[in-house]
Amino acid sequence: MSYAHPEYLVETEWVANHLTDPTIRIIESDEDALLYAMGHIEGAVQVDWFSTLQHPLRRDFMTREQFEEMCSKFGITNNTIVIFYGDKSNWFACYALWLFQYYGHNNVKIMNGGRIKWEQEKRPLVKDVPSYARTTYRAKEADKSIRAFRDDIFQQIEKKKPMVDVRSPKEYTGEMLHMPNYPQEGATRGGHIPGAVSIPWSQAVNEADATFKTPEELAALYKGKNIKADGEIIAYCRIGERSSLTWFVLKYLLGYPNVKNYDGSWTEWGNLVDAPIEK
Amino acid sequence: MPCPNEIMSIPLKLQEIVDDFAGLSRExxxxxxxxYAESLPPLPARFAEERAKMEPIPECMxxxxxxxxxxxxxxxxxHFDIPPQSPTVQGLANILATGLNGCTPQEILAVPPDFYHTMNLQEAITQQxxxxxxxxxxxxxxxAVNLMDK
Structure with a gap:
C-alpha cells in the first residue's frame, strides 16, 4: 500500500538536492515565526499564519488580490512547485498549503518531517532572506469545496455526515476550554460538535521525526473510527490549523475525494449562539 | 477605589527593557x-529532580x-526550562527574568499584566x-505567591 497521492509529499533529501531548482519555491510556515529569522532552508521565503495569511481586518483569510500580490512578490508563477515546511509537525505548513489550494495553486507539496526532521539530519540553515524577481501571479476563484463554513456544519449535523474533531481529548470532552495561555483562541462553551468523532491530529504523525505515519497505519486509524473514503468529511480543531494537517492526510495521503476544513473551528462554534454542542 | 494604575508599578530594570524595545525598528x-532567546540560561542541574516530576502541558502548548x-x-x-523550538517564548521569558530577577514577591505581583503594550512588539511578532x-x-x-512566606 502506498499513499494515494504521493506527489503531494517530498522528502528532506529531495529538497536538499533541489535548493537552486528554479521551478520550485520553498515556503516556511511556523507557529513560532522567530524560527525563520534564526535560520531557514536556503532560498526559503516565510509566511506567517497570522500576519501574512489572515485578512488584516475581518476574521478571514487574505483576499484573492492579496494572495496574488504575495505570490508575485515571492516570484511564484502559476507553474511553480511550492514546497511547504514548518515547525510543530508541519501544522502551519499544511495550513498554508490548504490556503494555496483554496486559491487554486495545485502544484504544492509538504516536506515530510518539516523543520524537526531537517534539523535532526543536521542539514544547513541560513539567515539570508532571499529576494526573487517579481512575477505577475493570477489566482483562481476561491475553491469553496475544501472549506466549510458554519452553515455547512448545521447541514452536516442534520444529515448525520462525518466530522472529525482533531483536538486533544480534553478539548473534545469540554474539560478544557482553550489552551492555557491562549485565551484569545478560547470559547465560552466547551465540548464538541454533535456527531463529530475524536481523532487527535497527532495520531497521524510519528512523534520521533514528525513524518506522516504509513499508509496502512493511517487507513486503520481513520477507518477504525468510521471515517471512510466515500464520506463527505469535515475536519475541525480550535482555529483550523491542526485540522489542516488532518485534511491533508485524508485528502492526499489517503485520497478521500470529499474533505473540507472548517477553519472557524471551535473558536467559532463554541461561541456561536444557538449552536448545538455535545459533551 | 484606586485606579489599578496607581497600585501597579513596573520595576526599573523591566521598564528600561520596555523603553528600549519601543524605539527599535522591526528588524x-x-x-x-x-x-534574549539565545541567552536564556539552561536550567541549573540542581532543579533536574524537581523538573522530572512536573507534568508537561499537553498538546500544542x-x-x-x-x-x-x-x-x-x-x-x-x-530559572526556566523552555524548548529551543519555541524561541519566542524563550525570548519573552528571558525578558521577564532579566527585568524581574532580584525583585521581591510584592514587586513582582505589582507588575501590570499589560506592561508590554508600549514595547510595540506587534510589528515584529504575532499578537497571539x-x-x-x-x-x-x-x-x-x-x-512569587508560593515563595512569599518561605
Whole structure:
C-alpha cells in the first residue's frame, strides 16, 4: 500500500538536492515565526499564519488580490512547485498549503518531517532572506469545496455526515476550554460538535521525526473510527490549523475525494449562539 | 477605589527593557528578541529532580517550566526550562527574568499584566504570541505567591 497521492509529499533529501531548482519555491510556515529569522532552508521565503495569511481586518483569510500580490512578490508563477515546511509537525505548513489550494495553486507539496526532521539530519540553515524577481501571479476563484463554513456544519449535523474533531481529548470532552495561555483562541462553551468523532491530529504523525505515519497505519486509524473514503468529511480543531494537517492526510495521503476544513473551528462554534454542542 | 494604575508599578530594570524595545525598528526587535532567546540560561542541574516530576502541558502548548528561588535579601531569582523550538517564548521569558530577577514577591505581583503594550512588539511578532507574556508573567506571579512566606 502506498499513499494515494504521493506527489503531494517530498522528502528532506529531495529538497536538499533541489535548493537552486528554479521551478520550485520553498515556503516556511511556523507557529513560532522567530524560527525563520534564526535560520531557514536556503532560498526559503516565510509566511506567517497570522500576519501574512489572515485578512488584516475581518476574521478571514487574505483576499484573492492579496494572495496574488504575495505570490508575485515571492516570484511564484502559476507553474511553480511550492514546497511547504514548518515547525510543530508541519501544522502551519499544511495550513498554508490548504490556503494555496483554496486559491487554486495545485502544484504544492509538504516536506515530510518539516523543520524537526531537517534539523535532526543536521542539514544547513541560513539567515539570508532571499529576494526573487517579481512575477505577475493570477489566482483562481476561491475553491469553496475544501472549506466549510458554519452553515455547512448545521447541514452536516442534520444529515448525520462525518466530522472529525482533531483536538486533544480534553478539548473534545469540554474539560478544557482553550489552551492555557491562549485565551484569545478560547470559547465560552466547551465540548464538541454533535456527531463529530475524536481523532487527535497527532495520531497521524510519528512523534520521533514528525513524518506522516504509513499508509496502512493511517487507513486503520481513520477507518477504525468510521471515517471512510466515500464520506463527505469535515475536519475541525480550535482555529483550523491542526485540522489542516488532518485534511491533508485524508485528502492526499489517503485520497478521500470529499474533505473540507472548517477553519472557524471551535473558536467559532463554541461561541456561536444557538449552536448545538455535545459533551 | 484606586485606579489599578496607581497600585501597579513596573520595576526599573523591566521598564528600561520596555523603553528600549519601543524605539527599535522591526528588524531590530526581532534581532533583540532572538538575542534574549539565545541567552536564556539552561536550567541549573540542581532543579533536574524537581523538573522530572512536573507534568508537561499537553498538546500544542509550549511547555514552560519555571522555578523560583528566594534569596537571603527576599528577592526572587527565576530559572526556566523552555524548548529551543519555541524561541519566542524563550525570548519573552528571558525578558521577564532579566527585568524581574532580584525583585521581591510584592514587586513582582505589582507588575501590570499589560506592561508590554508600549514595547510595540506587534510589528515584529504575532499578537497571539505576544500574549505569551501574560501567561509567563502569571506563572511567575504564582511562584512569587508560593515563595512569599518561605
Amino acid at each position: 531590530e526587535k526581532i534581532e533583540t528578541l532572538i538575542a 509550549t511547555p514552560v517550566f519555571l522555578f523560583g528561588e528566594k534569596q537571603a535579601d527576599g528577592g526572587i531569582i527565576f 504570541r505576544i500574549n505569551g507574556f501574560m501567561g509567563v508573567l502569571a506563572h511567575m506571579k504564582q511562584t
